[in-house]
Amino acid sequence: MDVLELQKVKRDFSLVYQRKIPIKVLKKDGSREAFQIQKVINAVGKSAYRAMTELTEEEKERLCQGVIERVEELEYHEIPIAMMHNIVESTLEEVKPAVAKSYRDYRNYKQDFVRMLDDVYKKSQSIMYIGDKENSNADSALVSTKRSLIFNQLNKQLYEKFFMTAEEIQACRDGYLYVHDMSSRRDTMNCCLFDIKNVLTGGFEMGNMWYNEPKTLDVAFDVIGDIVLSAASQQYGGFTVPSVELILEPYGEKS
Known part of the structure; x- marks a missing residue:
């Protein structure tokens, strides 16, 4: 008690x-x-x-x-x-x-969340029945995309609430400041130079499955493709595998 x-x-x-x-x-x-x-x-x-x-x-x-x-x-x-x-x-x-x-602060806190959820609900209705054109790479006609866009709207509100100052919020509303991909900034990273060589060396685990290090060039291409698809989906923005020719060189020699 x-x-x-x-x-x-x-x-x-x-x-x-x-x-x-x-x-x-x-x-x-x-x-x-x-x-x-x-x-x-x-x-x-x-x-x-x-x-x-x-x-x-x-x-x-x-x-x-x-x-x-x-x-x-x-x-x-x-x-x-x-x-x-x-x-x-x-x-x-x-x-x-x-x-x-x-x-008083707790009352205001609850009122802020009521307003926040109301904004998210209105946006979700727009996404569900009208669609969304903010990102030309996302087809808002797909159910999976609709879900992602609605979640992103909530994330955007939470980021604004807990990470931005009052001055930054006002600057955004006045058009002086634009936060790119605000909906994704709370829980992931932006623009990654992926160290795929370190992942491949000695094998790795992905999706509860162990992958041995490739022994041929063909297998290396396939495995790198799997890694890129999995890793890129966990972030937003650019995803780059730098110097891929140097990474693939030892597997070409083995082939």
Whole structure:
């Protein structure tokens, strides 16, 4: 049992702090749920944990009282969840500002991901039913290409979110900066001079299968073709085998 669960066991604030007239919280999906102050305490407890602190019993009581007072001032029978978040946040600012910041940052973080997934969904619909012309080498009529393009759109959003500064993002939007192949930069490399000689020497394993070092020129060509197909598909941009004539020379002599 973790710290947050222990806090729940210690005291249920919903039994102590109750409104005279029950109200419902209108959630984002349209469903309604009875307002319980203990859920506020639990959510704020997680925010405090992320801020590496915790609320004292006195601070929890002040939070409960402040939230309920603000709710009663509204005289609503239903409160949208966004409004409830604002009430909790403003009360937290008075009780413990550091936790209020953690609570606010987490809300913004979730909202960013909602927006991100919404953008990806819109782009995926466009790819599925209209196609994509950004890359002339990718045939967006193929199912495999559609899947790749949709995944790339998500990767692009994640790269922008976690790797780019606010100044870089703004420069991209204003047209001053262009990040080439942004969708592929998170998990692979660009433009490779592949050391195929080192791979061939002594044999190698690929696709859970062991390949012996070629003994003839014909076999070397075939094996190099397999290697290039496999390795090139794991990256984006140019893929080059430099000085291939020098690599093939010993296999030509063996032939």
